[in-house]
Amino acid sequence: MDRRHIHASSVLAFAALCWMAAAILPPSAAGQAPANPQQSTPLPQSPPSQPPEPQLQEPPAAVSHYDRAIFQKPIPSDQLAFLNRFAGSAAKNVVRDKQYRKLMRSVIPDCIFHYGWDTPLPDALEKVLTGSPLPVEIRDARYVLASGQSGPFLGGRGFMWMDLQDGLALGGFYFHPTNGEPTPTVTIFSRQVKEKSLLMSQLPPAFVEDLRRCSAESGVPPVTTRYFITGLNEKILLEHDEDYCAPAGSAARPPLEVCEQMNADAADVDLNAAYYLEQTHHATNATAWMIVGQDQVAWLVVRDRTCRAGPNPLRCRIRMTREHTHAVIHPHPPPAPRLSGGSPPPSL
Secondary structure (H helix, E strand, O other), X not given: OOOOOOOOOOOOOOOOOOOOOOOOOXXXXXXXXXXXXXXXXXXXXXXXXXXXXXXXXXXXXOOOOOOHHHEOOOOOHHHOHHHHHHOOOEXXXXXXXXXXXXXXXXXXXXXXXXXXXXXXXXXXXXXXXXXXXXXXEEEOOOEEEEXXXXXXXXXXXXXXXXXOOOOEEEEEXXXXXXXXXXXXXXXXXXXXXXXXXXXXXXXXXXXXXXXXXXXXXXXXXOOOEEEEEOXXXXXXXXXXXXXXXXXXXXXXXXXXXXXXXXXXXXXXXXHHHHHHHHHOOOOXXXXXXXOOXXXXXXXXXXXXXXXXXXXXXXXXXXXXXXXXXXXHHOOOOOOOOOOOOOOOOOOO
């Protein structure tokens, strides 16, 4: 596709999964990615917050809005039963199994993914699973997780998650893009999902819990650019709808100024990703630099000016940013054509 030179907005923190080792990036509240030498001046944003204490809080869970109906064509459980024999086996051994490889390729979208260069998405995931010594986990005799940290470049990490009972399958990929998009990124994918927009809370609670658990274990901040590649071979925004000020398990809520800043950062990250997806037409292998349009810059100026005048500037910024992100994701349809003479078309 055409490559366009654009500015990439900085991403304040990256998500954590089991396959994201804490050694990849030093833990910090901001989780700032290394500067891209080709990157130009980013969109104007509010000054970054001061980092909290080194002890990171357990990532919160969004209120679940899971609807199993978003997953089409679940896999019959008898076709997944063979996965039980891989419990505790190294992922590198599982990915060599012909039956597992066939299953994996049947649930991963058949699209091209830009991992350093254009490659089929199943091949990109296989690159990070091949050679992985991490054991396959089977939780509650139901949820199977095979993960790998052996991506050959760009900090590639990946996993495959399956629900043996409901026949659901989700994969994930993490790396540091150098193609002009926000970085680092987490991309979740499934051929079974064909939605046009997604919130994290719409995914299965067990899947979300596994991500949260791995995040807490690895001690990495949860805010990052998140995408979802669907069975329609489209890359869409996987929107943050967690409240980082909500208590998480036994962990105490972080200081209000810290968690509200995290909510604001998540809103900014989602808006940047929405702009990028709009400008690259949701291509799964987009390689364009983000265009900073004058309307975007003007909107940021209006947002900041409006929120400075209110009683709670940060909450105002979060609300306005979320509303604008939804407007980018769900643009208003064009007005209906009018008949000659200025009369509206008849109702059907």
